[in-house]
Amino acid sequence: MNKLILLQANSSSPSDWVLFFGHFHPLIVHLPIGFLLIAGLLELDRLTRRNSVSPHTITLILFWSAVSATMACVFGYMLSLGGGYEAETLNDHMWQGIGVAVFAWIAWSVKSENLGRIFPFAQLIYLPVLGVSLLLLLAAGHQGGNLTHGSDYLTQYMPESIRTLAGVPPTQKEIKFEPITDLNQAMVYQQIVNPILHSRCVQCHNAGKSKAGLRLDTPDMIKKGSEDGPVFVAGKGTSSELIKVCLLPEEDDHHMPPKGKNQLNESQIALLTWWIDQGAPFNKKVAELTINDAIRPVLAALGGGPNAASGANVAATNGSPAPESPVLTMKVPAADPTIIDELKKTGLLVLPLSKEQNQLEISAVNARTFSDAQAALLPKLSAQIVWLKLGDTQISDATMVQVAKLKNLQKLHVEETNVTDAGLKQLKSLLNLEYLNLYGTAVTDAGLTELIGLKNLKTVYLWQTKVTEQGIANLKKAMPKLEIIGGISKQTIAEFAKATSTESKASDSKKN
Template sequence: MNKLILVAANTSDWALFLGHFHPLIVHLPIGFLLIAGLLELDRLTRRNSVSSHTITLILFWSAVSATMACVFGYLLSLGGGYDIETLESHKWQGIGVAVFAWVAWSVKSENLGRIIPFAQLLYLPALGVALMLLLAAGHLGGNLTHGSDYLTQYAPGPIRTLAGLPAKQPELKFEPITDVNQAMVYQQIVNPILQTRCVQCHNADKSKAGLRLDSPDMIKKGYEDGPVFVAGKGTSSELVKVCLLPEEDDHHMPPKGKTQLQESQIALLTWWIDQGATFDKKVSDLKVNDAIRPVLASLGGGGPVETGGQNVASTGPAPESPVLTMKLPAANPNVIDELKKTGLLVLPLSKEKNQLEVSAVNAHNFSDAQAVLLPKLSDQLVWLKLGDTEISDAALTQVAKLKHLQKLHLEQTKISDAGLKQLKGLTNLEYLNLYGTSITDAGLAELQNLKNLKTVYLWQTAVTEQGLASLKKAMPTLDIVGGITEKAVAEFAKTASETKGDEVKKP
């Protein structure tokens, strides 16, 4: 196995910052040396008169820039993840370019001739060696950046034969998904994402940060700082976290300029890790939640997705919900981009019907001020997840404008009873999560205005048994999760009824 250069523990940000300028600086000696070589070739073959001062000046700057490229290249190598043998060869070839460029300049400027007799004889050999080393160093630099087969990857058969190259590897093909329920999760869903978006920089030839993603064993091995995923914790795993960082962040993956993962692909990776990051299970073997169901359905042509041995329609948990079967107008791409800039994820629930889910899973600082953007998607926004964000009742003024909202997550936010009062116009709302909020019995009374509400989550709230009983009485079909048990609510309601009966009997 190839050894890798890893990041030194005491590497400063300044060193890594300057090192990232190496790809820019390295083009300067390439240009200067090639120009000097062409001018000398023209002078020798056509006897044209070229100013000696001009060539001397070009050679001086080629030597200076080559030296700078060596320094910046060394700083860049501290970032780690490069094949050590290739890196060492590239380093010494780069140093050789700088050394022979200085020799060529010293001779041309006649500085060396004052010290060494016949130094003029060294000029053309020094310039020639500098040019040859330049080509060799450039080739290895390309290998470090793009992989060892970058130049020859698409070489035609005749050229491969003449150069003694191995036969061209067949293009990577993935087994098509005809029935998403029977699809192998890693082989047919996760691996194609990794191969097309990640493996270019994380393979046997180039392992940035010591990470390889080209096989299950390498994925399990992780990278220089530890595991790349934590089974059961998708958004806490490095594999997902680096994809969710702003694209301008140096740690964002894939790097800026590379083809980025789609939000649906990030959702699939997160779901796979949440379900244990297994490498040998089918979709039907795992739990398919509401958020991932439409994404999986799109992989298999939009058909039903199976979970727990039963087919569940791809349109969501409640096929009878009118809002999930409505054909909505397409969203404005500029509006979607505007929401994404706040850190929100915007995911399609149905491409054909244009329904959207907006999630703040990676935008914990999302605030009331930013919530004014939400009504811009009022025609398309069906599922909204604002749990664990900085929003308060003021944000619910904007949420109340989302006329097609069917599912709303407000868990662990600063909302209060007054905020719930603003939601009474959400006639399509069926699911509401209020876990970890300060909601009281007064807030529960406001829920009675939501006639289509089917499920409400009330763990760790300030509601009482009496408030739950009143809500259950007003909305008998409502599924109340958390707070107190259904049995406790029933017993409290029974006790309250008996007490009331006793009071009626009293004289």
């Protein structure tokens, strides 16, 4: 039998009262841990230093350790009825917990001399029984951690030298996804969908911890689905469980990711919906799929090569590329290798945008902790940096002071950062800037006025910002040729599926 079979919820679902008390298990379980450890330390102190600890004190501690261990078992059982736990690990955790309670009661019975009245030699088993209860406590705690956090929780950051001594397998290398340089040629699953799943879902749905029997770490496991069946219906994004649970209110118990975890943003949900609408392919490129007007700006925000630099013609159905930007044909001096190494040490990716012109793309896709202090390195490559992607990092307006020194910058991503209107004031010197992504920032209408002087700016993304329709209208009036991509909400995601479905039906009709 497969060892990773998950415990199913009972055919008759447990009542809310049962699950309510079950959720107190993590709270109650700390009591026997504390009581038993104190009892063990007091006995150790008594034996090694022969201090006179009152037997009544230890007896009282053991009594409450036994009571609380029993309560933890009861509440733990109630919690397990909700399902979604690995069967083998849950079974081990359950019996180890029961063992803790049983041996705690025996230890209390011996120490209180209740058992001694029946068995004259009961005192001889007291210390061994207490020792076994402590060992079971450690084992049960470890298995509980595995159930909650995954089997590698304790060893995830273990140094390699200690791993070798402990016989633990070497650390698996962190998955680094290939950056998107030409969006039309990007593999949809590998370069767009898989990074989303790994950043938001795989933490709870992997080989070591597969809640609800669902794994989202490989194509085969995604196709297999959960214990309740498939998680997607090819061609029907909003009818798929994978999307439905993301659209539920965050307070809903079935919402995914659970409340408190990193949530998918609207653009990520839109991309997953679009992927499923297109049949959930695992081996196709963006250019091979149908791109409707609703999803095109979402894809464009991912960045891309020269054909997508303007953000306006990404994977257009007519296949016509955007005109090449003059700045992309500009030749600059070669970058200093030592400075490139300095940037790489901060976690940034330094990619050659054009070897002939010595231009560079700097990406923080693997450096989410990149900060204002580290941004001081950027001006050292002021001539070479043409594309800069600092989205979803810890930067603020202070970094924009450094960015303003990048005279050849054509594309700038600062989405989901702490950049504000004050930061936009610094961009007036970027005369080559054509693309600006401000999604998820605190930029307001006042900040938009700072963009008016950027005559070469072609595309700006303003989803989830504090700008108003009037502010966008004013900017559009001042810069008629500027493409302004506004907000996107969860309510509009359903329209993506509808639009794609309509286009697909029209296409099928023409073929017939």
